[in-house]
Amino acid sequence: MNLLCGFRYVGVSSGLLRHRYQHLAFRQFRLYSRWRKETLPRGDGRDRSTGLNIPFEDHYKIRSHIELLIQDYAKKPIPPITYEYLTQYKSPLQNNEEYMLSIQTVNLLLCYTCRQLQAIQNLPYIVVLNPNIELANTLYLSTLETLLNVEYPYGLHHRDTMVSLLTNFLEEHQDTLTTLAVGFQEVMKFYDHDHVFRFLNLHLRNRISMKMLATHHLALLEQSDRFHHGIRSNDIGILHRDLKISNLVEQVGEFVNDLCSISYDLNVPVNIVEGHDVSFTCIPTSLEYVLTEVFKNSLRAHIERSNAENLLTQKPVEVTIVRNDNELQIRIRDFGGGIPPTVEEKMFDYSYSTVAEKKNDTGAEAYVLPGEHVNNVSGMGFGLPMCKAYMEMFGGRLDIQSLWGWGTDVYIKLTGPSKEMLQS
Incomplete structure (x- = not known):
């Protein structure tokens, strides 16, 4: 069951419509990810062609469904992160509050991730070919795979699942901006400066929002745990x-x-x-x-x-x-x-x-x-x-x-x- 169904389980109107291709895209994205891992060249030069053998037509269909999935989520309206959002839940979190927060966080991260991927894919081909920019694209694809692998809605009830997901996300994206910066410095002479500025400005603000969502969620969970151990916090998530x-x-x-x-x-x-x-x-x-x-x-x-x-x-x-x-x-x-x-x-x-x-x-x-x-x-x-x-x-x-x-x-x-x- 996908994330959008999870919204209906808790009676929240997400305003997001599920398309017929999404169920197929979820399954095929996992298949495509396995194919990438098992068939792409290894770093040590050894062949991995013994992995999944996907015919060209099936591979093309999988890629098409993934692109449709990314385009769909990238178009979803994302409300700005406001103080109202950050203060909607305070420690100690009740079970239903923690569940609702998990749904909101993962859904927003999914939409932001697809926006980042679409923005990179819309760059000129010569720019996307840059190894550093391709590395950033691969990292966001990995994040998308991780978000889609969560069992909806029941996986969001498990705190350990959310802590692991968000902690890994923050660690994996620690150097994303540095990688992109190096890549754009290398291709700047091939790409219009104004276009670079607009891309980086949007990418930077989306990245800040994503990291803020993850950090705030983890902080609320930690403060809730401390409350149950008799330690009250003056903070509300990342707000001091x-x-x-x-x-x-x-x-x-x-x-x-x-x-x-x-x-x-x-x-x-x-x-x-x-x-x-x-x-x-x-x-x-x-x-x-x-x-x-x-x-x-x-x-x-x-x-x-x-x-x-x-x-x-x-x-x-x-x-x-x-x-x-x-x-x-x-x-x-x-x-x-x-x-x-x-x-x-x-x-x-x-x-x-x-x-x-x-x-x-x-x-x-x-x-x-x-x-x-x-x-x-x-x-x-x-x-x-x-x-x-x-x-x-x-x-x-x-x-x-x-x-x-x-x-x-x-x-x-x-x-x-x-x-x-x-x-x-």
């Missing part, structure tokens, strides 16, 4: 109630200064000018990522443009924290000379480098401190675009104002959930 923002700023500042110590053997002080006691309900991991990227740019600017006259390594980067009801604003001000006008208009482009152009430079060192490993998304021109995506996901903003020759102000604006959503 009343997070002390200054503590997070200080932790991120220390982390980035550790990177500076390794790379430059220098540190830059981070001074919280206002807002030491401000607390706010938000997703700490998202804010932490944004703060890290901003501090990396600001501290690097202070260090690289410091001299005997300005002593920028001794001048603090200033942080101001202000809260107004369910809105939080953070201003990070540096005095590192600002952003050149030619760079400022491109700083939200993917794979754009702020590092001085070098021979054979592909832009992979954007936002990277010297000494960092380049196999890092934030080092591939994805830093600021990802920050922007994180902030806009829940109605926030990321604004940058720079005065060339003086310094840069970065404004982080967050909108939090209402008090009614947080009530137990």
